[in-house]
Amino acid sequence: MMDLDQLYREYFTSVYRYIFSMCKDSLLAEEITQETFFRALKKLDSFRGEASARVWLCQIAKNIYFSYLNKNNRLCEFKFDESDNLVDESVESAILSKEQSAELRAAIHALEEPYKEVFMLRVYADLSFSDIGTLFGKSDGWARVTYHRSRLKIMDSLEVLK
Template identity: 40%
Template sequence: MSSDMEQYYKENGRKVFLYLMTLCGNADTAEELTQETFYRALRSVNRFKGESSVYTWLCSIARKAWLEELRKRRKHTGEEISELVEDTSPRPDEEAESSDSRLRLLKRIHSLPETEKEIVLLRATQELSFREIGEIFGKTENWARVTYYRAKQKLM
């Protein structure tokens, strides 16, 4: 592994893993996809022009890896995306009102179309700017802002 990639991994490995966890909800899958992300990044590091942050570049690679994983799963099992999300149903002993409302919100977020779900999660869990979100999707900052606003409206 090149010294640049080692540094990228040290600085961004955990954040990329957490980003993938927000997408797939499964630690094993997120770990595999994190490894795949850095493998792909290593293969294409010479094409990275520095037009975005390294983290944004890695997230765009991770997102493509996740979407490929979803396509493979649907092809083999016929599952829908919503069935791939980890079950977040409350345990019987979890009756606190705040956890119940958080659960309802998470379910609503996971019922959004994939792009809107990703944007909401990137904004809420990774605290990315609209510019960074736009870069991940290969779109503009304004597109990210409008899509986030529309997703938020659907959640209300």
């Protein structure tokens, strides 16, 4: 049996960062993250462990966020702020000025699915390729290739803008 307090301590930041990367609203991200752990508490006994706890929590959070968007008839708009911390240094090195930051934001926003979500899960939620693959019902190799392709698409888009 998993301990919700331990889950909360270990994964709060990952879930919060993942949702914040999508909505760029700290209050909404906090609210959805809290709701995620509340729902996880109610479903803790049904967690089968087929995916890691982080993947399970991010999936709950994503479902809550999309339900929120549907309920409020809002479109999901991915925003990127130059203060965001990217894990990948080749992309991070592209952020040299506000203009380049805006270009990077546009390049990430222009990614089609699943590239955008895989990129966000890897960079913002810090999920492993194995966890991302599990989340999509695919292999970790698929997640690696999809992430790599998303990075290439971002870099290609930035090259075209030069």
